[in-house]
Amino acid sequence: MPETSSCIANRCFHSVEGVVATCPRCGSPMWPSPRWRARGWVLLVNGLLLTALTVAVLWYLVGLYRAYEAETDSDASDSAFGMLIFFGSVGLFLVVGLASAVAGARQIATGRRNRTGAMIVFWLLAAFFIVMSVLMIVSGGDAPHPVPRIR
Numbered sequence: 675m676p677e678t679s680s681c682i683a684n685r686c687f688h689s690v691e692g693v694v695a696t697c698p699r700c701g702s703p704m705w706p707s708p709r710w711r712a713r714g715w716v717l718l719v720n721g722l723l724l725t726a727l728t729v730a731v732l733w734y735l736v737g738l739y740r741a742y743e744a745e746t747d748s749d750a751s752d753s754a755f756g757m758l759i760f761f762g763s764v765g766l767f768l769v770v771g772l773a774s775a776v777a778g779a780r781q782i783a784t785g786r787r788n789r790t791g792a793m794i795v796f797w798l799l800a801a802f803f804i805v806m807s808v809l810m811i812v813s814g815g816d817a818p819h820p821v822p823r824i825r
């Protein structure tokens with residue numbers, strides 16, 4: 675596979691054949707494909723770890739809800755909206771992990787910087803923090819509740 679170099683600038687992402695130190699388009703430094711592959715592995719491993727961690731947290735929370743339902747003989751429907759929001763935001767985090775892993779895998783395969791993957795991960799993360807911030811503001815810093823209140 676021929677060596678390529680990709681620009682590190684976030685507004686550029688330009689790729690050229692061969693090992694080139696400076697981007698011909700914008701003048702920023704360029705990294706050769708082995709370095710982008712190494713970064714791809716970091717993305718892939720972090721993405722998989724994040725995904726596994728999120729699944730573990732979800733699993734744990736579902737268990738808490740089940741236990742709560744069994745204990746109180748209710749379906750916790752009074753907090754259904756809070757539950758939806760909470761699991762929704764955790765689910766968004768899961769998608770961030772998966773997208774990061776896919777972007778890393780593609781970067782390892784191509785040795786080039788993956789613009790689409792980087793953008794998707796960036797906007798998903800942004801969406802996650804926006805959703806969380808709005809929830810914090812709306813709820814006065816009190817939500818989302820991972821666990822229903824025990825009466």
Ligand SMILES: [Zn+2]
Pocket residue numbers: 681682683686687688697698699700701702
């Ligand atoms: Zn450039």
